[in-house]
Amino acid sequence: MILFLIAFSTILLTLETPDMNPKGDLAYVLKNIDYVVSAVFLMELIIKNIVYGYIVNGSGSYMRDAWNILDFTIVCISIISIVL
Numbered sequence: 001m002i003l004f005l006i007a008f009s010t011i012l013l014t015l016e017t018p019d020m021n022p023k024g025d026l027a028y029v030l031k032n033i034d035y036v037v038s039a040v041f042l043m044e045l046i047i048k049n050i051v052y053g054y055i056v057n058g059s060g061s062y063m064r065d066a067w068n069i070l071d072f073t074i075v076c077i078s079i080i081s082i083v084l
Contacts, residue, residue, distance in 0.1 A: 002044055009037045038078045045075050 012030055020027055048062050055063040062068050 002041075005037055005040060009034075012037075034078075035082065038075070038082060041071075041075050042079065045072060 012033055015026065016030060048068065052060055052062040055061050063072065
């Protein structure tokens with residue numbers, strides 16, 4: 001499911017263009033879908049942190065894997081961009 005959401009989110013990002021009307025229907029729909037997808041990625045991050053531990057839970061901890069560090073960074077950037 002997460003891989004599908006990553007692919008879906010990537011495809012939706014290609015629909016955003018610099019000349020798109022920010023008050024148009026497409027921009028509104030894309031923004032709302034981005035909120036939902038970002039929330040799902042944040043829930044995945046939280047669940048993985050609960051299951052694997054953040055960093056002090058041994059070699060299997062969430063932040064001891066390079067892919068998870070990348071995932072954490074991308075989710076944080078996504079949340080920051082939504083807030084700003």
